[in-house]
Amino acid sequence: MTASKMTSVARFSAQARLRALQADILELILDRDLVPGDPLPTESELTAALGVGRNTLRESLKALQAVGVIEIRHGFGMFVAASNFxxxxxxxxxxxxxxxxxxxxxxxxxxxxxxxxxxxxxxxxxxxxxxxxxxxxxxxxxxxxxxxxxxxxxxxxxxxxxxxxxxxxxxxxxxxxxxxxxxxxxxxxxxxxxxxxxxxxxxxxxxxxxxxxxxxxxxxxxxxxxxxxxxxxxxxxxxxxx
The missing domain is CATH 1.20.120.530 (GntR ligand-binding domain-like)
Structure with a gap:
C-alpha cells in the first residue's frame, strides 16, 4: 500500500472513530434521560465512562456543539442544547x-x-x-x-x-x-x-x-x-x- 493510501485509510479510520464516539455520547444523553438545559457529566466522567482520551473527547464534543446537540459554556460546563436550527x-x-x-x-x-x-x-x-x-x-x-x-x-x-x-x-x-x-x-x-x-x-x-x-x-x-x-x-x- 502506498503512503498516500495509508494516510487516507488512517484519516478515514480516525473519522469513523470520532463518529462512533459522537454516537456514544448521544446514547449516554438518552440513557440518562437528559433534557435540553440539563448539564452533561464532566470531561473526567465522560472519559472514564466512554473509555477515551480527553483530546479525542473534546474533538467529538466540539463536533456535537457545531450541529447544535450540546452547548459548551466555558467556566460553567456542558449542557444539552435547546432546539437549534x-x-x-x-x-x-x-x-x-x-x-x-x-x-x-x-x-x-x-x-x-x-x-x-x-x-x-x-x-x-x-x-x-x-x-x-x-x-x-x-x-x-x-x-x-x-x-x-x-x-x-x-x-x-x-x-x-x-x-x-x-x-x-x-x-x-x-x-x-x-x-x-x-x-x-x-x-x-x-x-x-x-x-x-x-x-x-x-x-x-x-x-x-x-x-x-x-x-x-x-x-x-x-x-x-x-x-x-x-x-x-x-x-x-x-x-x-x-
Missing part, C-alpha cells in the same frame, strides 16, 4: 448558494419542499384559525400592500405572513423549519440581487388572494394560491441562473 440553516444556505452557480437545482428543491409543507398543512391551519389570528394575517397583508405600493421589497413581511398563517397549528417544529427556509431564501435573494421581472403589486395581490381564500374557508383555492406564490420564487431563481 442554525447548523441546518447554514448547511442549506451553503448548498443553495452553491447551486446558484450550477443551474440552481438544490435551491429549487428547497422551494419544492417548502411548498409541499405549506400546501399540505394549509387546510388544517384553516380549520383551527381564530378570528384574532385571521385579523393578524390580514394586518400583515396590509403591510405587504403598503410596501408594494411604495416599490419596496417585503421579504420580512412575507415571512411574517406565512408564520401567522400557520400559527393556528401550534407546531413549533413547523415554525422553526419555516424560519430556516426563509433565512435561506433571504440569503438567496441577496445572492441573486436584481432587478428581476417580479411585479411587487401583483405579488402583493397574490398574498391578498391567499388571505381571502383562508377567510372564506376555501381550502382548494388557498392551496392553489400558495402554489402560485412559490412559482414566483422559482421564477426569481430561474432568472438568476439563466
Amino acid at each position: 442554525e447548523a441546518l440553516t447554514d448547511g442549506l444556505t451553503f448548498r443553495a448558494r452553491l447551486s446558484l452557480r450550477h443551474h440552481g437545482e438544490e435551491a429549487m428543491q428547497l422551494v419544492d419542499v417548502r411548498q409541499a409543507l405549506e400546501s399540505g398543512l394549509i387546510g388544517a391551519a384553516m380549520d383551527r384559525i381564530t378570528p384574532e389570528q385571521l385579523a393578524a394575517v390580514e394586518e400583515t397583508v396590509l403591510r405587504i400592500e403598503a410596501a408594494a405600493a411604495a416599490g419596496e421589497p417585503f421579504i420580512e413581511a412575507d415571512a411574517e405572513f406565512h408564520r401567522r398563517l400557520f400559527e393556528p397549528l401550534n407546531n413549533e417544529l413547523l415554525v422553526s423549519l419555516m424560519d430556516v427556509f426563509w433565512k435561506v431564501y433571504r440569503r438567496i435573494h441577496l445572492e441573486v440581487g436584481g432587478p428581476y421581472d417580479v411585479d411587487l403589486e401583483d405579488f402583493a395581490t397574490l398574498h391578498r388572494e391567499i388571505y381571502e381564500a383562508v377567510a372564506s374557508a376555501d381550502k382548494a383555492r388557498a392551496a392553489e394560491r400558495l402554489g402560485w406564490h412559490f412559482e414566483e420564487i422559482r421564477n426569481v431563481i430561474a432568472q438568476s441562473t439563466a
Whole structure:
C-alpha cells in the first residue's frame, strides 16, 4: 500500500472513530434521560465512562456543539442544547448558494419542499384559525400592500405572513423549519440581487388572494394560491441562473 493510501485509510479510520464516539455520547444523553438545559457529566466522567482520551473527547464534543446537540459554556460546563436550527440553516444556505452557480437545482428543491409543507398543512391551519389570528394575517397583508405600493421589497413581511398563517397549528417544529427556509431564501435573494421581472403589486395581490381564500374557508383555492406564490420564487431563481 502506498503512503498516500495509508494516510487516507488512517484519516478515514480516525473519522469513523470520532463518529462512533459522537454516537456514544448521544446514547449516554438518552440513557440518562437528559433534557435540553440539563448539564452533561464532566470531561473526567465522560472519559472514564466512554473509555477515551480527553483530546479525542473534546474533538467529538466540539463536533456535537457545531450541529447544535450540546452547548459548551466555558467556566460553567456542558449542557444539552435547546432546539437549534442554525447548523441546518447554514448547511442549506451553503448548498443553495452553491447551486446558484450550477443551474440552481438544490435551491429549487428547497422551494419544492417548502411548498409541499405549506400546501399540505394549509387546510388544517384553516380549520383551527381564530378570528384574532385571521385579523393578524390580514394586518400583515396590509403591510405587504403598503410596501408594494411604495416599490419596496417585503421579504420580512412575507415571512411574517406565512408564520401567522400557520400559527393556528401550534407546531413549533413547523415554525422553526419555516424560519430556516426563509433565512435561506433571504440569503438567496441577496445572492441573486436584481432587478428581476417580479411585479411587487401583483405579488402583493397574490398574498391578498391567499388571505381571502383562508377567510372564506376555501381550502382548494388557498392551496392553489400558495402554489402560485412559490412559482414566483422559482421564477426569481430561474432568472438568476439563466
